[in-house]
Structures are given as C-alpha cells and as structure tokens.
Amino acid sequence: MAAGQPGRQIMAEKTLFRLSVQHQDRWSTFDADSGIVSLSEKLSAEQLRRYEIFKDYREPFLERISPDVTVASWKKGSVLFEEGSYIDLAFFVLEGEVELSLKAGQGQAEASRPILETQPTKPVGWQEADTAAAEKTVYFTKTQFQKSNQIAFLSSLDIDLPPGDVMRLGKGEFFGEIGALNGWPQSVTAQTASDCLLIQIRIPALRRMKEKSEVFKDRIDSIYRKRSLFRQLKESPLFSSCPDTFLVGLSKKVELVSCRPDDVVVAEGTPADSLYLVRSGFVKISRRLGEGQQVLSYLSKGMSFGEPELLFEELEDWACSYSSVGYSELVKFSFSDLRRVVQAHPEVESGLWEQAAARIKQSGGSGRDLHKSEFIQFALEKGLVEGNSVLVIDLNDCTRCDDCVRACADTHGGRPRFVREGDRYANLLITKACYHCQDPVCLIGCPTGAIRRANVGEVVEIRDDICIGCSNCADNCPYDAIVMHDTRSRWGDDAVPKSLRGQERLLASKCDLCYTSASDPACVRNCPQGCAHRVGSIEEFRQLLDERQRV
Amino acid sequence: MKARFQTASRAVDLHRWVQSPAWLKAFLAAAALTMAVGLIQLWTSEFRSGNNWGVAYGITAAVLLASVSAYSIRRRSPGRGPASARHWLQFHIFGGGLFLLMVLMHTAFRLPHGVLAWSLWILSLWLAVSGILGTLIQRWIPRLLTSGLATEANYDRLPDLAKAVREEAESLAEAGSIAVRRYFQDNLQEGFAQLRTRPIFFVDITGGAQAQLRQSSHIRGFLEADEQKTLDRLIELFQAKTELDAHHTLQKALRWWLYGHVPFALVLILLVVVHVLTVLYY
Amino acid sequence: MSQENQAEKGRFSKVGLPVAKSYIYPAGRNRLLLFGLGGALAAAALFGADAWLSRGELISNGPLSSAHASFEDDCQACHTSFEPVSDQKCLVCHEKYASDPALHSFDSHYVYRSNDLTRAYRRQGETACFDCHPEHGGRQARIISVGDSKCLPCHEFDAFDSAHPQFDFLAEGQSDDSKLSFTHIRHVQNVRREKTLDDIEEACLACHQPLADGKRFAPIDFELHCQGCHLGPAQRVQSEQLDVLPPGRALVTPQGGLNLGVESLATVRRRQGPGEQWALQASPAEFRERGGTVVKLRLYHEDPWILHNLRMLRRSLYPSAGLADLLKASAQVPSAQADILYREAAATLREYLDGLRGRSDDRSAMRELIDLDRLLSRTEERIRRGNDPMDDAQFLLPDQINPALSNEQVEQIAEFAEQLTAACRKCHILDRATIARVQKDQRVLRRAEFNHRVHILQRRCLDCHGGIPFYDLIGPLAAADQSPEADPQVDRSAIQNLPGIEECRACHQSGLVDDGCVTCHRFHPDERDESRLLLHSGQGFSVGQGGSR
Incomplete structure (x- = not known):
C-alpha cells in the first residue's frame, strides 16, 4: 500500500491507443544533445522484426514494446555515455563503430559523480560489428567508487580495457543492458568513432524482453556468467592471483542464487559446503540468542562468506545464519571445487585466511555488544544500509515547524515530496523521503521507465511527463518514500481503454535531492534549527547519533 | 597529553548552551565593541542621546531591526532565499540582542518621556524578552518531546490519530466483559474523548498517567486471561492517547509563542517609522 | 525489507x-x-x-513646562518643520537676549555647542537655547534651572564641594592688600564706642552699607565712610613745614642741581597751566608762608596742592612718564578694570581742555588744546570700542629713574616726597612718588553673583567674613587683658577680610544647600555688568571674529 492515495493498476500494456504519442513522450529529451542527427518515429512491429535482435518475438509483443524502441543515427565523435553515469538504455549497433575507453586510467576512475553536479549523459551511438565477434570474450577493469570501500562493482559493460587502451564495438554488438536493468553506473566511456546507426532500447522494453524470451534471458545470464562474473572473480581478493584460464573454468561451475526478502541462505547449524559471494543486495549475519536471532553484521555487494568454514575442517556446520535482507543475488562456489583451487594455487590460501579472520572479527565483535547488534538490526530493517542519502531529523532540536516540508513543496510546485514522519532511533527521525538506494527496488516494474537514475550520481528521479501513475514504484518502495499525487485531471478519452475512462490521473513523486538547483537540498537548507541532515552511509548515521546525543 | 587537552575543551561545552558558538562569539565581540565605544564616550562626556552619536546608535538599531525582521520573509520563501535558514535564525537571534543594546545606547540608558517613546522602549524590551523566551522554549520542548515520549506524531495528524485510538478503544470496551467496560467508562473514557491541552505536560511529561491507571492493577485480579489482554491493550491505547495529548500541548506551545513575538514586532516597526518621521518633521 | x-x-x-x-x-x-x-x-x-x-x-516627548503651557497646542511656536528648534523662536518673547546675540556669551561656548572644534563662528539658525533649556519635561519642570550636566562636559569641576577651584582673588596669590593702612579692629572698636554698640556686626554696618536690593554692599567711599573721622570738617589736619620753590626755579636744574621745594599757591595761580584750575579756587588763607617755608593749614582728601607738587616731584624722577601724569594715583588696577584708568585719564584731559579753552589768545595754548583734544577723543574712542584688550601698560611708570639724578639726589627727592605727603601717609602708601591706588573693588566673585540678602537671613557677617578674628579679640568672650588695639599684625593681615570658597562649602555641598553651577554663575550676562562669565566688558566674540558690535 503506497503512502497516500491507494494505487491503481492502470495497465499500460492495454493502452493501444496513442502509442505513437507515447513514443514521442519517451524519446523527446534525447535529441536535445548535439550528437544525434535523427531519431526514428515509432517503428511498427514489422519494421522491428527485420532486426536480428527482435526476430524471435511475436508481433503483438513487438507492438507493445515499440514506444520504447528507436533507431538513432549519430554523428561521429559524440559521447554516448561517460564513466560513472547511469543510463536507462541498452544499445545495439546496426552500422558504424563505437569506441570504449577508460578516461581516468586503471582503478582511479571517478565513476560516481558527486550529487550536486548536473551533467546529464548523452545517449550514444552504435556501430555495426560481426555477429561472430559478439562471442569474443572481453573483460573490464575494476573501478573504485567514491563512497564504497574496495567493492568490486559489477560493471554493465563487459569490455576489458587495460589502461590507455581503446576497444571498438561494431555491427551486431549489444551492450549496456545489465547496467540499465540493475541501475548501476557505467564503468567505461563510450564514443562514436564514426557516424553510427544504433537501436536504442529503454528499460521497460528490455525487462519485458527478458521476461518473455528465455533465449534473451539465457543470453544475458551467459554473458554475465562469462564476462562479468569472471571479472569479479578476477578482482576479488580471493582469486586475484589465479590464472585467467582457471577462473574461466571456475566461473563455469558456479551456481547463481537469487533470493527474495528474508530468505535464509544458510541456517546456523546446517552443514557448510559452499562459499558464497554477494553479487547484489544485502545479506544479514545473525546468531541464535535465547528465543530469537541476534543480528551480528551484514554483507554487501562484493563481500563473501564461508571462508572460516572452508579453511577449518573442524567447523563442519555453519556458525551463524545468513539470510537475505531484500532481494539479493549470490554466487555459490562448492567447497570441493575451491579446495582444488587451494591445492593448485597455494597463494590463494593466504587471501582466504585473511578473509576468514576478517569474517570472524566482524561477527565476534558484534556478538558481545547487544547495543551494536540492535543498531545493525535496525539499520538493516529500515534500509539505512541501502540509502545513499537518507533524510534524518534530529528531534532534540526540531521545533516541528514543518519548514522542511514547506520548502520541499515550494521547490516542487506546491507538492511536497516527503512527510516529516517515519521511524525513530534514539533522537533521530528517519523520514519517509527517498533514500536514493544503491539498489533501487522502485525501478523494477515501471512500465514507462519514468523512474530512473538521474545521471547525477545516485539520485533517483521520476519524470513527470512520462509517468502514468500506475503506482508500481510506490507499492514497491519498502520505505514509503513515493507519494501518489492527485493531479485533479483525467486521462483523455483516447488515451485509455473504455473501462478506464473517467479515472483520476495520479502522478508519482519522490525526493530528487533538488539536484537541478545548485545548492543543498531545500529541506536541509531551510531548517532554521539546522537539524535536518542527509546521511549517506551507516557510518555517517552512527556519527550523527554520537554527536547529537551528546548535546 | 591529547586526552587532557580534549577534556579541557569539553569543560566549557558551548554547544550545551547555544546552538552555534560561533555566532555567540561574534555577538559578544560586537557587543563588547559597542560598549567600548560607549565607555570612551562616557569618558569624554559625549554620552547623551541628543548628539550625533546617539543618532548613529538609533540608525544602527533601525537597520538591525529591519534586517532581523527579514527573517520572516526568508521563512516564507524557502526556495529563493540566499544562505541557509539556520544562519538566518542565528543572525536573527543575536542581531536582536544587539538591537536591544543599540536601543539602550540610543537612549543613553535613560527612561523615555512621552507615550510614543515609552511604547518604543517597552516594545523593544518585550521583543527581546519574548525572543529569549522563545529560544528557551525551542531548546526545551523538543528535548522534552524526544526524551519523554515514545512516539512521534505530526501536529496536523493528531485529531485523526486521536480519533482512531478512541474508536479502537471504544470497540474493545464494547466487546469486552462488564468489568472491563466499567473500568473503561469510569476511568478511561473521558481521557479518550477529545484531544486535550493540559499544562501538566510541561512539568510531567507522562501527564499523571500513572495515577490514572492505578486502579487497573486492582481490577486485574478479577479478570480472566484474555480479558487481561484486552485490558492491557486498553491501557496501551490510553497511554498512546496521553502521548497524543502531550504532543498536542507541547507542539501547540511551540507554535503559539510566536503570537507573543511577531505581532509586536510589526507594531514596533511601524512605530519606529513614526518615530523617525516625527523626529525629522519636528 | x-x-x-x-x-x-x-x-x-x-x-x-x-x-x-x-x-x-x-x-x-x-x-x-x-x-x-x-x-x-x-x-x-x-x-x-x-x-x-x-x-x-x-508623539510628543512630554508636556511643556507651565510657563509655556499656553501654547502647548501650537507646535509651530517653537518648531519649524524639518528643522531643529531655532533660537529666533525663543527670542520672540525673550527679547532681552535678542538685542545682541553676543550677549549670550557664546563665544567660547559656541564652538563646543556645534561639536565642531574647527569652527569659531556662528551659523545661521544654529540652535543653542534648547540645549540647556530643554522643553517637554512636564508641567513641573523648571527650565530656568540648568543642571550641572550641561556645564560639566567642558568645565570639569565635578562638584562644588571638591573640584571647584578657590576664588580668583584668593587663588591667584594676590595679597589681601588694599594699599591702605587700615586696621579693622581699631576702627570697629572706635565705632562701637562712639555709637555705643554691643554687637560687633552692627559696627560693620556703619561703613558697609547694603544697597537697596540687599544683594550687594555699597563700595567704600572716602566721602561717605571715612570723612566723618578723617580729614573731615571737625578735624584740622595740616601739612608739614615745607620749603618753597622760588618761582622760576626748576626742581632739577640742567646742571644737575636739585632744588627741593613746593610751589606756592601764588606761583601756580600766576601760571594758570593746564589742570591748574584748582589754584583759582583755593583759598590763600589756608597757606601760611614764612621765611621760605609754607604750611598748608588745612588739608583735604586728594588735596590738589599736594598732588600737584607730588606730580612735580614725580616728573623729576620720571621725566617721560607719559600718561601716568594724568592719573591721581598709581596705575595698579585689577586687569579687568583697566578701563578705569582710561576714564580717569579722559576726565583729566577734559579738565585740561576746559582750562585751555578760555585762552584763545595764547597760541601755544591753542596748539596744546588741539593736541589734547586729539588725545582725548582717542581715549574716549578706546573706551567706547572696548575691543582691544585694555591694560595699564601705558599708564605705568617706567622702571628707570631719571639718569641725570644721582642716587643721593633720588633719595633726597623721595624723602621730600614723604615729607610732603606726611598727612596722606597716615592711611595711604607712597610709592615711587605716587600715592598707591586704593584697591577698592572688594568683589571676590567676578564671574559669579552673590546675594547677601538671602544669606544674611541665616548667617551673620562674621560667620563667613572670618579672616579677622573679631570675636576672639574684641568679642564679649575675649580675654580682658587683650589690648583693644589688638595685634596690628593680625589686624592687617586680612585687611579685606573676604571669605574663601571654604566658607561657602560649609552649606553648599551635595545633599545640603543647592550647589549647582547656576546657583552662583550667571550664564546670560547682566546688563549692569556686575558679573560676567567673561571678564572683558562689552566683548562679543573673541576668537578670530571681526566683531559683531
């Protein structure tokens, strides 16, 4: 149930009317940039089927996704997207060549821009390449992000670029879909090396394609398995010294595990037989204490668990329970496979021991301190670990004047994007304003792709002109951060099928960190007591707590 | 050595007294400067309200008055204002204190003559006093709310919340046994009836709930297990309602003290204009 | 989640x-x-x-004082729109101060009033009245009584009973010397005896007579107060026997010889020189000439014959005395009263002119007349203008005695002069062949005003004028063996017997009698010129101003 108005399921799939208008809506901002020479009109199902990538789909389906597909021709030398930016498109090269490079060099790429910069990415062009060339395995380098510590992000781009090198993609190459689907930042910069013709596919279409077509899904998974997983293994502290061929082999043997919220991956006391690597989402470490479970710590992207159990023969069973906090994806390595690795490559063992020590320390420390574990439990439940920018209000200073809400409303046309309500921890109120999650769940299920990363760091925004008010995002958001506003208008008769005519038109809205203005978010700027803070990580939250409780 | 230094700097923890020690220091410096100038004047016997220095103090006071009043404009235009609201408020508070000092220097610390002069003087004094009271309220009540109450509620939501709580309590009481219902009617119903403003919350944040619930321990002996659960729930709801009342009372105070400050400020501004006009005209 | x-x-x-x-x-x-x-x-x-x-x-600052209450409704009576309150509005009624703005004695106050120390002139419309006399103080306010706070910023005498300086007369180290051989105690005793008075203070009043207003006392005058006993009709005082200077002889011969002698009446008459009209009116019967000596049988106060001869002696000592000749006594006056000298000189000159006018046939006399006339008019002009500071410089005798005379001769002349003025010297003092001018002005307070009448109701004369210990010496409780003549040393040491500031402080101190500045000091000067904050009479703006008179 969304906070505010109850959601209505307006089935966008059923609006067959005015698809061309939808197409116009969705692609309208793209040719604001100089690189695009022309964008096609909405393509009919027939036209789409001519392309290799769409040939497996049936015409009604193609018709349905056609508003989210366009063919764009690009000038030579224009930038498609830059490292660290977010895109909501996937690209297929029809003609021409696209050049990929790492601008900043190995390991130091500023992949995540600070929130206050307003530099939207430009869409990119495509180049044709041989289909056979698509089988080429290429790898990418690890990039470090500003905030996170040594977490190897899984790039959406499976290109291996030694520093200073440039890679070219030609006709038939398809890339960008993983980053688009998952809302992750790009790890390379793409530029057109010549005049290009590209098919650009937006997320809603991509998602449906993945759901609809096993072939497509397998393709994505296999690409991931071959390329991204390999890269991650290569970059992880465990396997960095292993030869590539071995890792390729290993990557073929792993199992990919998907978890829903609260799924127990492994339970305390059960036999331990696998090492797990967290691919996305968060995993909670807990141990039985009395009648309940005491939360000890948590793991995020790129971290692994199971090293102590692997190394110590005596630890046959899992010492703690590991369960998924939200939706998460894990990579599972069986111990037998790994033991062979250790035998063949003794240098891996030292890395494993280090990790094991870190793991034991992490869970041991919290075990003794109930307060700390209570805090971690709270942080996991309320999603503080997720959030890149959580609006926290210190209630000891807040005079409940609502100036923050008023400022938000004034900045956004009279409609505030949050309410000064939420959970409370000690004297800090965690308001229901968008957290700008690292792994936003709200992006899933948007039929029009109106909700997306704003290409300014981690800001998630909703584009008013595209949103149809289906409230999927509001329903999905676990933190009630999205509000459905009543626009007091109705859909035009030709925009919706008969059964839905006369319905109110709603608009989803959420905090966008005021990224279009050059200053701090309006809520923080306008609190007279200075008690509104945007907290970026759990450490910052802790710090704020310590500071404010002293006073 | 390091530890000792840290302890020493904690000895005068200005954050306990004032939200922004930096602003406090600036204010004290400005006040000290003004008083130093005044002392020099006293020594050279120039210290009276008739001469040019007195007018200078008056002009400074008027300028300060105008600029601290601009704070209310800033609060009403959140998008457009320069600088964060926090700095505006600190300037308002300390600028207001400096304003009072300037007014006193302007009158050479003498009592005024005439209705207009008395009105100006009394209003200035009242504004400063009410302002200081306001800062005290704004430091005290939020802490009271945060530390004393388990819940947090928006002021505008309180009527709806109170209604929801009351409805649940009434339905529980309706459905419960006679003993529970009687207990409810005798002790709790009145408490649920309306959202109340009770001054006792300023002194006792629990609102005397302990005393009111005293009887429940007696009645518990007469109830069966599931009725006891109902009773527990009713007590929980009653405590929730008490907290809502506390929120109502205290948050209302936070809103209503402004009526003792802002209207007087507007009257003062107008009287200052009248004062300037009459001085120039006559 | x-x-x-x-x-x-x-x-x-x-x-x-x-x-x-x-x-x-x-x-x-x-x-x-x-x-x-x-x-x-x-x-x-x-x-x-x-x-x-x-x-x-x-919006007013308060009601007006009761004196101005009648036009409380009429703001324009004092205020001008958008301008400060102007002096001219006050002067509409208070004309006394309008006739001559200079009388405000603002010249030294002016500069500070404007707060501009570089200015010394007054600007149009500059206000001064309300700075000391502020209105809107309520009906009971007394505007006239100006508080000390108006004066103290510039005159830093914090309190009368501590920081106010001693009176000029006593402070400047001037001796209590009236240049008169006078002893109070003896005189008081004589008066008491004569008028059979028990009370000493009644004897004071025999000579010190209050004026009609009771504030001040009449100056001591020989004719009024002394002649009754000294040189009066009842007394016949005669001069000593003096050698006569033969007619045609000069006192000092060109060869350096000295002929000491006085001119006989006949000689003077015959000559009929300027300023010798008195000889025509003097009676020869008062002179007895015998064998080259003469005795004047009856002497008067300021006896013209004695003064004439004394002048001659003086001229022999100081041949180029100049204007000193025009004076009867020496030229020592308090500096504020230098105009007295000028007036005396002018009177003498007029006398000379009168004498010369009747002799139109005498050519030299005519020439002399013209010269004298010129001199007189210049002197009168000087008195009238009053701008240039007047002093007694031109009237002073030069320091150097006639070099043609030897020391012995000078001594002889001095001795002769003493002989000549033997009778005068009973009271007067002879100095450099000149009678020393009696310092008659007994005003202690020059810049302030003292009102005897209000004080005399509460105090007796000798409570303040306590320099001479009358009661100790001749009072009822004095020791019987104290000689009535008392100790001349004691008597003469406080000859003017004027009180210092300590006497005033006995009552005028904070908490007791009013000790504000304006209690004694008048800011707006009295036309009678009795007391001014500035000691120069008739002076307007003194600092660099071309003169407003």
Whole structure:
C-alpha cells in the first residue's frame, strides 16, 4: 500500500491507443544533445522484426514494446555515455563503430559523480560489428567508487580495457543492458568513432524482453556468467592471483542464487559446503540468542562468506545464519571445487585466511555488544544500509515547524515530496523521503521507465511527463518514500481503454535531492534549527547519533 | 597529553548552551565593541542621546531591526532565499540582542518621556524578552518531546490519530466483559474523548498517567486471561492517547509563542517609522 | 525489507496522510502577520490621528513646562518643520537676549555647542537655547534651572564641594592688600564706642552699607565712610613745614642741581597751566608762608596742592612718564578694570581742555588744546570700542629713574616726597612718588553673583567674613587683658577680610544647600555688568571674529 492515495493498476500494456504519442513522450529529451542527427518515429512491429535482435518475438509483443524502441543515427565523435553515469538504455549497433575507453586510467576512475553536479549523459551511438565477434570474450577493469570501500562493482559493460587502451564495438554488438536493468553506473566511456546507426532500447522494453524470451534471458545470464562474473572473480581478493584460464573454468561451475526478502541462505547449524559471494543486495549475519536471532553484521555487494568454514575442517556446520535482507543475488562456489583451487594455487590460501579472520572479527565483535547488534538490526530493517542519502531529523532540536516540508513543496510546485514522519532511533527521525538506494527496488516494474537514475550520481528521479501513475514504484518502495499525487485531471478519452475512462490521473513523486538547483537540498537548507541532515552511509548515521546525543 | 587537552575543551561545552558558538562569539565581540565605544564616550562626556552619536546608535538599531525582521520573509520563501535558514535564525537571534543594546545606547540608558517613546522602549524590551523566551522554549520542548515520549506524531495528524485510538478503544470496551467496560467508562473514557491541552505536560511529561491507571492493577485480579489482554491493550491505547495529548500541548506551545513575538514586532516597526518621521518633521 | 516489517510500517501509517495544502500552508501562518498588521495599523491610526487631529500629545516627548503651557497646542511656536528648534523662536518673547546675540556669551561656548572644534563662528539658525533649556519635561519642570550636566562636559569641576577651584582673588596669590593702612579692629572698636554698640556686626554696618536690593554692599567711599573721622570738617589736619620753590626755579636744574621745594599757591595761580584750575579756587588763607617755608593749614582728601607738587616731584624722577601724569594715583588696577584708568585719564584731559579753552589768545595754548583734544577723543574712542584688550601698560611708570639724578639726589627727592605727603601717609602708601591706588573693588566673585540678602537671613557677617578674628579679640568672650588695639599684625593681615570658597562649602555641598553651577554663575550676562562669565566688558566674540558690535 503506497503512502497516500491507494494505487491503481492502470495497465499500460492495454493502452493501444496513442502509442505513437507515447513514443514521442519517451524519446523527446534525447535529441536535445548535439550528437544525434535523427531519431526514428515509432517503428511498427514489422519494421522491428527485420532486426536480428527482435526476430524471435511475436508481433503483438513487438507492438507493445515499440514506444520504447528507436533507431538513432549519430554523428561521429559524440559521447554516448561517460564513466560513472547511469543510463536507462541498452544499445545495439546496426552500422558504424563505437569506441570504449577508460578516461581516468586503471582503478582511479571517478565513476560516481558527486550529487550536486548536473551533467546529464548523452545517449550514444552504435556501430555495426560481426555477429561472430559478439562471442569474443572481453573483460573490464575494476573501478573504485567514491563512497564504497574496495567493492568490486559489477560493471554493465563487459569490455576489458587495460589502461590507455581503446576497444571498438561494431555491427551486431549489444551492450549496456545489465547496467540499465540493475541501475548501476557505467564503468567505461563510450564514443562514436564514426557516424553510427544504433537501436536504442529503454528499460521497460528490455525487462519485458527478458521476461518473455528465455533465449534473451539465457543470453544475458551467459554473458554475465562469462564476462562479468569472471571479472569479479578476477578482482576479488580471493582469486586475484589465479590464472585467467582457471577462473574461466571456475566461473563455469558456479551456481547463481537469487533470493527474495528474508530468505535464509544458510541456517546456523546446517552443514557448510559452499562459499558464497554477494553479487547484489544485502545479506544479514545473525546468531541464535535465547528465543530469537541476534543480528551480528551484514554483507554487501562484493563481500563473501564461508571462508572460516572452508579453511577449518573442524567447523563442519555453519556458525551463524545468513539470510537475505531484500532481494539479493549470490554466487555459490562448492567447497570441493575451491579446495582444488587451494591445492593448485597455494597463494590463494593466504587471501582466504585473511578473509576468514576478517569474517570472524566482524561477527565476534558484534556478538558481545547487544547495543551494536540492535543498531545493525535496525539499520538493516529500515534500509539505512541501502540509502545513499537518507533524510534524518534530529528531534532534540526540531521545533516541528514543518519548514522542511514547506520548502520541499515550494521547490516542487506546491507538492511536497516527503512527510516529516517515519521511524525513530534514539533522537533521530528517519523520514519517509527517498533514500536514493544503491539498489533501487522502485525501478523494477515501471512500465514507462519514468523512474530512473538521474545521471547525477545516485539520485533517483521520476519524470513527470512520462509517468502514468500506475503506482508500481510506490507499492514497491519498502520505505514509503513515493507519494501518489492527485493531479485533479483525467486521462483523455483516447488515451485509455473504455473501462478506464473517467479515472483520476495520479502522478508519482519522490525526493530528487533538488539536484537541478545548485545548492543543498531545500529541506536541509531551510531548517532554521539546522537539524535536518542527509546521511549517506551507516557510518555517517552512527556519527550523527554520537554527536547529537551528546548535546 | 591529547586526552587532557580534549577534556579541557569539553569543560566549557558551548554547544550545551547555544546552538552555534560561533555566532555567540561574534555577538559578544560586537557587543563588547559597542560598549567600548560607549565607555570612551562616557569618558569624554559625549554620552547623551541628543548628539550625533546617539543618532548613529538609533540608525544602527533601525537597520538591525529591519534586517532581523527579514527573517520572516526568508521563512516564507524557502526556495529563493540566499544562505541557509539556520544562519538566518542565528543572525536573527543575536542581531536582536544587539538591537536591544543599540536601543539602550540610543537612549543613553535613560527612561523615555512621552507615550510614543515609552511604547518604543517597552516594545523593544518585550521583543527581546519574548525572543529569549522563545529560544528557551525551542531548546526545551523538543528535548522534552524526544526524551519523554515514545512516539512521534505530526501536529496536523493528531485529531485523526486521536480519533482512531478512541474508536479502537471504544470497540474493545464494547466487546469486552462488564468489568472491563466499567473500568473503561469510569476511568478511561473521558481521557479518550477529545484531544486535550493540559499544562501538566510541561512539568510531567507522562501527564499523571500513572495515577490514572492505578486502579487497573486492582481490577486485574478479577479478570480472566484474555480479558487481561484486552485490558492491557486498553491501557496501551490510553497511554498512546496521553502521548497524543502531550504532543498536542507541547507542539501547540511551540507554535503559539510566536503570537507573543511577531505581532509586536510589526507594531514596533511601524512605530519606529513614526518615530523617525516625527523626529525629522519636528 | 522483510515481510514482517512490511506489515507494520509504523503504528500510524494506516491512517491517511494529510498531504494537503492546509498542512503545508496552515491558516495560522498568516494569522500571525494579520495580527501584527492589525496592531500596527491600529497604532498608526492612533498616533496619526493624534498628531493631525489632536494635539500630538502621544508623539510628543512630554508636556511643556507651565510657563509655556499656553501654547502647548501650537507646535509651530517653537518648531519649524524639518528643522531643529531655532533660537529666533525663543527670542520672540525673550527679547532681552535678542538685542545682541553676543550677549549670550557664546563665544567660547559656541564652538563646543556645534561639536565642531574647527569652527569659531556662528551659523545661521544654529540652535543653542534648547540645549540647556530643554522643553517637554512636564508641567513641573523648571527650565530656568540648568543642571550641572550641561556645564560639566567642558568645565570639569565635578562638584562644588571638591573640584571647584578657590576664588580668583584668593587663588591667584594676590595679597589681601588694599594699599591702605587700615586696621579693622581699631576702627570697629572706635565705632562701637562712639555709637555705643554691643554687637560687633552692627559696627560693620556703619561703613558697609547694603544697597537697596540687599544683594550687594555699597563700595567704600572716602566721602561717605571715612570723612566723618578723617580729614573731615571737625578735624584740622595740616601739612608739614615745607620749603618753597622760588618761582622760576626748576626742581632739577640742567646742571644737575636739585632744588627741593613746593610751589606756592601764588606761583601756580600766576601760571594758570593746564589742570591748574584748582589754584583759582583755593583759598590763600589756608597757606601760611614764612621765611621760605609754607604750611598748608588745612588739608583735604586728594588735596590738589599736594598732588600737584607730588606730580612735580614725580616728573623729576620720571621725566617721560607719559600718561601716568594724568592719573591721581598709581596705575595698579585689577586687569579687568583697566578701563578705569582710561576714564580717569579722559576726565583729566577734559579738565585740561576746559582750562585751555578760555585762552584763545595764547597760541601755544591753542596748539596744546588741539593736541589734547586729539588725545582725548582717542581715549574716549578706546573706551567706547572696548575691543582691544585694555591694560595699564601705558599708564605705568617706567622702571628707570631719571639718569641725570644721582642716587643721593633720588633719595633726597623721595624723602621730600614723604615729607610732603606726611598727612596722606597716615592711611595711604607712597610709592615711587605716587600715592598707591586704593584697591577698592572688594568683589571676590567676578564671574559669579552673590546675594547677601538671602544669606544674611541665616548667617551673620562674621560667620563667613572670618579672616579677622573679631570675636576672639574684641568679642564679649575675649580675654580682658587683650589690648583693644589688638595685634596690628593680625589686624592687617586680612585687611579685606573676604571669605574663601571654604566658607561657602560649609552649606553648599551635595545633599545640603543647592550647589549647582547656576546657583552662583550667571550664564546670560547682566546688563549692569556686575558679573560676567567673561571678564572683558562689552566683548562679543573673541576668537578670530571681526566683531559683531
């Protein structure tokens, strides 16, 4: 149930009317940039089927996704997207060549821009390449992000670029879909090396394609398995010294595990037989204490668990329970496979021991301190670990004047994007304003792709002109951060099928960190007591707590 | 050595007294400067309200008055204002204190003559006093709310919340046994009836709930297990309602003290204009 | 987020959220401003109505003093729109101070009033009256009584009883010397005896007679106060026997010889020189000439024959004395009263002129007449103008005695002069062949005013004029063996017997009698010129000004 108005399921799939208008809506901002020479009109199902990538789909389906597909021709030398930016498109090269490079060099790429910069990415062009060339395995380098510590992000781009090198993609190459689907930042910069013709596919279409077509899904998974997983293994502290061929082999043997919220991956006391690597989402470490479970710590992207159990023969069973906090994806390595690795490559063992020590320390420390574990439990439940920018209000200073809400409303046309309500921890109120999650769940299920990363760091925004008010995002958001506003208008008769005519038109809205203005978010700027803070990580939250409780 | 230094700097923890020690220091410096100038004047016997220095103090006071009043404009235009609201408020508070000092220097610390002069003087004094009271309220009540109450509620939501709580309590009481219902009617119903403003919350944040619930321990002996659960729930709801009342009372105070400050400020501004006009005209 | 958390998203989240305009912009928000504006408009209406329709009482600084209450409704009587209160408005009624702005004695006060130390002149419309006499103090306010705070910023005498300096007369180290051989005690005893008075103070009043207003006393005058006993009709005082200077002989011969002698009446008469009219009126019967000596049988005060001969002696000592010749006594006066000398000189010159006018046939006399006339008019002009500081420099005798005379001769002349003025020297002092001018002016307070009448009701004369210990020496409780003549040393040491500031402080101190500045000091000068804050008479603006007179 969304906070505010109850959601209505307006089935966008059923609006067959005015698809061309939808197409116009969705692609309208793209040719604001100089690189695009022309964008096609909405393509009919027939036209789409001519392309290799769409040939497996049936015409009604193609018709349905056609508003989210366009063919764009690009000038030579224009930038498609830059490292660290977010895109909501996937690209297929029809003609021409696209050049990929790492601008900043190995390991130091500023992949995540600070929130206050307003530099939207430009869409990119495509180049044709041989289909056979698509089988080429290429790898990418690890990039470090500003905030996170040594977490190897899984790039959406499976290109291996030694520093200073440039890679070219030609006709038939398809890339960008993983980053688009998952809302992750790009790890390379793409530029057109010549005049290009590209098919650009937006997320809603991509998602449906993945759901609809096993072939497509397998393709994505296999690409991931071959390329991204390999890269991650290569970059992880465990396997960095292993030869590539071995890792390729290993990557073929792993199992990919998907978890829903609260799924127990492994339970305390059960036999331990696998090492797990967290691919996305968060995993909670807990141990039985009395009648309940005491939360000890948590793991995020790129971290692994199971090293102590692997190394110590005596630890046959899992010492703690590991369960998924939200939706998460894990990579599972069986111990037998790994033991062979250790035998063949003794240098891996030292890395494993280090990790094991870190793991034991992490869970041991919290075990003794109930307060700390209570805090971690709270942080996991309320999603503080997720959030890149959580609006926290210190209630000891807040005079409940609502100036923050008023400022938000004034900045956004009279409609505030949050309410000064939420959970409370000690004297800090965690308001229901968008957290700008690292792994936003709200992006899933948007039929029009109106909700997306704003290409300014981690800001998630909703584009008013595209949103149809289906409230999927509001329903999905676990933190009630999205509000459905009543626009007091109705859909035009030709925009919706008969059964839905006369319905109110709603608009989803959420905090966008005021990224279009050059200053701090309006809520923080306008609190007279200075008690509104945007907290970026759990450490910052802790710090704020310590500071404010002293006073 | 390091530890000792840290302890020493904690000895005068200005954050306990004032939200922004930096602003406090600036204010004290400005006040000290003004008083130093005044002392020099006293020594050279120039210290009276008739001469040019007195007018200078008056002009400074008027300028300060105008600029601290601009704070209310800033609060009403959140998008457009320069600088964060926090700095505006600190300037308002300390600028207001400096304003009072300037007014006193302007009158050479003498009592005024005439209705207009008395009105100006009394209003200035009242504004400063009410302002200081306001800062005290704004430091005290939020802490009271945060530390004393388990819940947090928006002021505008309180009527709806109170209604929801009351409805649940009434339905529980309706459905419960006679003993529970009687207990409810005798002790709790009145408490649920309306959202109340009770001054006792300023002194006792629990609102005397302990005393009111005293009887429940007696009645518990007469109830069966599931009725006891109902009773527990009713007590929980009653405590929730008490907290809502506390929120109502205290948050209302936070809103209503402004009526003792802002209207007087507007009257003062107008009287200052009248004062300037009459001085120039006559 | 876990399933169970989904279910209980906070206790109150199931209630509908008021994301409404009334929440964001509550009605109460503008209520504050409305209250304020309402109050402000009401206040504006109130004060405005009062100012324009009524008497402006609310905006005024207070009611006017009762003297000005009759035009309390008429603001324009004093105020000019958009200008400070102007002096001219005060002078409309207080004309006394209008006739000559210079009388405000603002010249030294002027500069400070304007707060501009570089200015020494007065600007048009510059206000000064209200700075010391502020209005709007209420009916009971006394505008005339100016508080010390108006004076003290510049005159840093914090309090009368501590920081105020001693009176000029006593402070400047002037001796209590009237240049008269006078002893109070003996005189008081004589008066008491004569008039059979028990009370000493009644004897004071025999000579020190109060004027009609009771504030001041009449100056001591020989004719009024001394002649009764000294040189009066009842006494016959005669001069000593003096050698006569033969006619045609000069006192000092060109060869350096000295002929000491006095001119006989006949000689003077025959000559009929300027200023010798007195000889025509003198009676020869008062002279007895025998064998080259003469005795004047009856001497008068300022006896013209003695003064004439004394002048001759003086001229022999100081041949180029200049204007000193025009004076009867020496030229020592208090510097503030230098104009007395000029007046005396002018009177003498007029006398000379009168004498010369009748002799139109004498050519030299005519020439002399013209010269003298010129001199006289210059002197009178000088007196009239009063700008240039007057001093006694031109009237002083030069320091150097006639070099043609030997020391012995000078001594002889001096001795002769003493002989000549033997009778005068009973009271007067002879110095450099000149009678020393009696310092008659007994005013201690020159810049302040003292009113005897209000004091005499509470104190007796000798309570303040206590320099001479009358009561100790001749009072009823004095020791019987104290000689009535007392100790001349004691008597003469306080010959003027004027009180110092300590006497005043006995009562005029904070907490007791009023000790404010204006109690004694008049700011606006008296036309009678009795006391001025400035000691120069008739002076307007002294600092670099071309003269407003």
